[in-house]
Amino acid sequence: MTVYTSTARFDSARALSEDEIHRLAPSVFADTAHESRSDRFQPIPTIEILRGLMKEGFMPVGAKQSRPRDASKAQFTKHLIRLRRLDDDKTYSVGGTVCEILLKNANDGSSAYDLMAGLFRIQCLNSLVTQTGTIDSVKVRHSGDVSAKVIEGTYRVMKEAEKALVAPADWAGLRLDQDEKQIFAQAAHVVRFGDSDGNVLTPIEPSQLLKARRTVDQEDDLWTTFNVVQENAIRGGLRGVGRDANGRVRRISSRPVNGIDNDIKLNKALWTLSQKMAELKGLKAA
Secondary structure (H helix, E strand, O other), X not given: OOOEOHHHOHHHOOOOOHHHHHHHOHHHHOOOOOOOOOOOOOOXXXXXXXXXXXXXXXXXEEEEEOOOOOHHHOOOOOEXXXXXXXXXXXXXXEOOEXXXXXXXXXXXXXXXXXXXXXXXXXXXXXXXXXXEOOEOEEEEOOOOOHHHHHHHHXXXXXXXXXXXXXXXXXXXXXXXXXXXXXXXXXXXXXXXXXXXXXOOOOOOOHHHHHOOOOHHHOOOEHHHHHHHHHHHHHXXXXXXXXXXXXXXXXXXXXXXXXXXXXXXXXXXXXXXHHHHHHHHXXXXXX
16 A cells, blocks of 8 residues: 555645545554553654644645554554645755655554655655655654654754755766666665575566656666666566476566555665765765
8 A cells, every 4th residue: 555645746735634644544543552562651642743743834645554463553553654845935846856754653662753854756656765964864752742852853854855855856967877777776676675684586687677667767867767666666566487495487476565664664775775876976975
């Protein structure tokens, strides 16, 4: 299930209503902690913080929650909300990309309150998690004056998201030859399919990550290459032929990355890979 809905599109972007958020991620409304938590754990009702952020102009345009193995945690589990400034005179977008805030939380002990910078690309409804400047994310523990810390952190992270908006233009000006694209795909291949030791057993080939899904993405620049690889890695559907433990031929199709943490981890890794490639091509980091 994607974190996005039609409310995230540029031509008709609007804030999700609380009813819509409740259908997508009911754990956002949890006002107590899961029974497994101790008395020292202070639950953070995401909806209360979200209402405060909305008063500050940060509007939710997408939401999702995890599917816990323990059914008793369903109302407390990890969730992710993406927020944008929709009514600000300041420009928070470049071309087909807009900066956002990603807000992650859980009241079952599986996550601190975490704020991250993000970008959103309209062509493929992709979500890009960025690492810029010195702030990767702002984490708020389940204790103390949570509301004030979250709002302060949101403004800090938004500044970092704005810095990331230079990437579409800067990276679009860096052309990659076929060898460079293959190197990029090979590194992404290990990130997406490798185990903890970096071993890759899938029959999916690195070159499949470079296959554009739309005409507009048939370019050789770094920005396009990054987006093509990211979409293929996250959306899945790549097909390959391998053999099972008994040597029998089997056809496989890569699965989409649906887990909140895996999605964020993969996005950060691909973004960092792209930054390093840009540096190798002579673009100095901001």
